[in-house]
Amino acid sequence: MLTVNLPVPVWADLVKFARPFIKMHGLKNHFVIVDGRERSFTPSPDIIADICNVEAGVGADQLLVIEPATLNGIALGVYARMRIYNVDGSEAQTCGNATRCVADLLLKESATDQVVIETGGGNLRCWRNEASGQISVAMGTVNLDWHSIPLAQATDTLNVRMNHGPLQVAVALNIGNPHLVFFVDDLQSVDIPRHAAQAQQDPLLPESANIGVAQIIGETAIRLTVWERPGILTQACGSGACCAVAAARAKGLIQSSIVTVYMPGGALTIEQDDKGQLTLTGPTVIAFAGYLLETHEA
Template structure:
């Protein structure tokens, strides 16, 4: 039976979205991986399944390109707001709020968490300067904004070989849930960012990565809020005041609607 889906992206970070609120969809890791495959499936960085929620307007489940389920995705959250009009979204990382104004989508993620066991990290350590290093990258800040992130501030983001370093950091035993890796360059009060996403690799943009990096930069007094974060796919405006949720403002683009017979994927 053909199943309808929506293809959307936030700054080039692309998603396949299935609406399972009226007709439930049982998603598995192999099936998510098959759908996300860009040669034999539909192709996406993340697969999204919408479900009913007793806590919010809609529940959003998120599966990375490798099929693993994760707790939060900022760019996908904006797409879900644009697609459904939802003002509250239940995620594995908590309930987030969203709104739309003239095509600009604002999403408020959870209040950042900095404690080592909330990131999480395997053993106690200073999350403002994690005492670890991988080649030219060392002493990152660690923060959880619904997903766990490391933020490295560097002089030149383009000089960092994230394709080589990203996988080893993501899978380091110090991070029991794996980790997203951000390299950030601060100039003239703004941030340039590249992100290695756990389970997806290099993406054109990462919403939670932009939020985590902005929080780290504001907390360390490198920038003030709000701050513009520019990635390969475009820019987001991030605002944060300590003790409050992170606010992210940016676009969400509808690409096309289609149908797929999931059984034919053989997963």
Template sequence: MRVPFIKMHGLGNDFVVLDARTDPLPPLTGKIAAALADRQTGIGCDQVIVLEPSAHADFRMRIFNPDGSEVEACGNASRAVALLHGRLARVETAGGVVTVEPASGGARIDMGAPRFDWDAIPLAYPIDTASMPVAWEGLEQPAAVNVGNPHVIFFVPEVDTVPLDRLGPLIENDPLFPERVNVNVAQVTGPRSIKLRVWERGAGLTRACGTGACATAIAAMRRGLVAGRGATVTLPGGPLEIEWMDSGRIAMTGPATESFRGSFEWDDFG
């Protein structure tokens, strides 16, 4: 069975998109997703995205990490899917329904409302998620936010000095986070600007993380570290505009790009 795919990226965070909304695919297992994501022997990507019909929205988006794990949300992939779909749509994800809409140079995504309760992150036990009394070496007092998937955010003087490649997996897999966690280190660089690096759960260091940018901006606003309800979050791949709207929901605006299209034999990866 020959299967078409679309290779896309948002700020360098890249995806293999499989569109099964009209023509169904065999079940995508974590093993197949990991094989497709492998940059040496597969197509290569940060996430495999599968689009399927939905009974609750215009269509459904499933997201698989390179380790084969399925995750709840991906802001960069949502922008890529908005570009691919080409018009306003409500998209079902495991983290809830998001609204996607193409915009100049990319897309604007309504990511829904952030959650701060300890059991919504989730954490292993009750704790203040605005400033958690925990530390890993020099990283301390993080904030925790769920924006469809779980994030922990550390505000530091200089993000580039943090050994995130070493501390990221340590924090991701700490027992405090029963579903693992995305790890963000952030530096406030101005009244409405933040510099960010992300260790992504199941994927590792990434050039961009849309949900990480949302979680970090919201945590900074919650602590009063930035002015107003909007911020530019700059990741290694480039900037995203994050707004905490009066409705309580998060809007993310940024670029998305289609790289190329191709096809593969399903049995080669099964």
């Protein structure tokens, strides 16, 4: 019998102690997802920035780390905890599209019809839509109190006055993270990176905010672009879509309880019931899997 000694791939030793990750996206809002339940993962801001770097790392809008549920979470039926890191290393409290992507994985893992995910912004119930296979998240209600956004001073949150080119009047909301939504007549004419970035740094926003620029395009449809904290033009934003619908309904611009929100990366369906509870539904995609090497460990 002939024995052939094949060479060991050069990467064999590199991946021996490496950490697996999954790259997913929801309407091109893309994430690197790491499971830190058995082997904890607490990356430094520099490592997070390296991982999220599109040119030199894996590339992502955010890094997501799945962790064990807290004791309080377990008592409330939580399946797992999700931590959300922005590209600058800061931690976000919640993200609709990130939640949908992680929920997709956890629903498959648990083989159950729903999971509850613990986030910094609250516990989110998630399920798979039987008809479409898309993932739905019960996002809760928006908070319109100016303290909770937060804003620097007492302000009518349905009419926040600013002066940033075509962005003049916004609705300020918090859905676990802060959003300002500006309604304009022609979204395509707005220089988002210029004017939304200016609005994001307005002195009225001590903790900054996600800036949504929206156009009503029908009785059940909104076109939306979001400039996310800490300064990223995203292809889609789930929490931003929820806030755009809640803002439009609060101002009487739309009456329908079910609205399709069209963003550069695609469309999400948002439903708001009579109690203000918002449900976010949309597709998720697993792009690829790989390993983070030791240089990407904390």
